[in-house]
Amino acid sequence: MAKGEVKLLGSWPSPYVMRARIALNLKSVEYEFLEEKLGVKSELLLKSNPVHKKIPVLLHHSKPICESLVIVQYIDEVWSSGPAILPSDPYDRAVARFWASYVDEKFFPALRALPMAQGKEAMEAAMHPVKEGLALLEDAYANHSKGGPFFGGGQISYLDVAFGCFLGVIRVSEKVTGVALINEHTTPGLAGWAEEFCAHPAVEDVMPDTDKLTEFINRIIKMKSQSPN
């Protein structure tokens, strides 16, 4: 498949961009990765996603597709001869979509607030919804993984991609807070899953290094504190 056909606008730290990259890798799709610089939005990005002005944007034959989970479903449907990302059964699809939506609407906002919490009390308060979320996801893994190792069972699937992309941020939070959020005692299922996920060929080259990501997140926090917006 000609490389010029598929381009992805994104950046290496973004978990949402990672979703699209994992999906492209799962389908062995060659693509040109157009990396946005921090703090600057390219003309192409602004033109391709005028509504949100955000990455990732997939460009397929120059037509833009926006929103990471919309992109993942698009990739699954267009490159349908590759391994399926969404489950085939409609009920399993509904369950996968439910948890992906939970991750986006409830879990990640709580996770993202963690590094911002100042002081012991604030940190504990910020930790609570994250731990609750992980407990729910641990249950979801136990109920739906059918023996695993992935949420999708033997193969990586939609929910693995939707949730797994946040492992980088989870690792950074664990490092910064000194708390093992995913561990063999409270979340044994997720602990095993996280290792398998990060080692998967479609993931290992796009999952950011924890130290590099910590440095990046610290830069963002510093930038935000200098120009409140």
Place this chain on the structure above:
Amino acid sequence: MGKKGEVKLIGTWVSPFTLRTRIALNLKSIDYEFLEEKAGTKSDLLLESNPVHKKIPVLLHHDRPICESLIIVQYIDEVWSSGPSILPSDPYDRAVARFWAAYIDEKWFPALKTIRFTKVPEEIEKKLNEMREGLSLLEGAFVECSKGKSFFGGDQIGYVDIAFGGLLAWLRVREKNYSVSLLNATATPNLAGWAERLCAHPAVKDVMQDPDKLIEWVQINIDKLQQAPPAK
């Protein structure tokens, strides 16, 4: 199609998200039992079926719960695949439809919902402007998606019609709340025509709420409502 007992919907006549699922069920001519929640209370069945969010709507199909209105709509489309299609068949068109449905839920609906949290005139005006800007985007989306036809879905009601149509009566409620006109033939000519056609559609007309009845309902239940419109 299918015995009535197989399909149950937990919801309320008031909820825009319940409305979405009812339109989808009607489009596919599915018989279902409507289990109406009472304002201010959550039934045991709801809490059991949606323990994570404790919110309506919940579809129960062979007693298995499906939650989140747009997920339910996609489930209905995929299970009752012999009925008219709700999502477009082309992957790019599907991506566009999903994009606009996500926009409606994540960007446009919050303004409609949270405007009631403030009494500060500048903040109210800010929210009204957000809604106007959003409608202007959706006006463009209609042109893009409909490709000259009657609905976002083309000749037939589709995913974005359902996603946006579910909120229509509450939009009219807001217009009355603030004595403004947001969706009309001057500001949003395409959407104005679309709204009329949608409300007249057989799958919609018996379930679309009357904005005056919604206003009445809010007044009756005001003390039971901690926040503005009902659940997702």
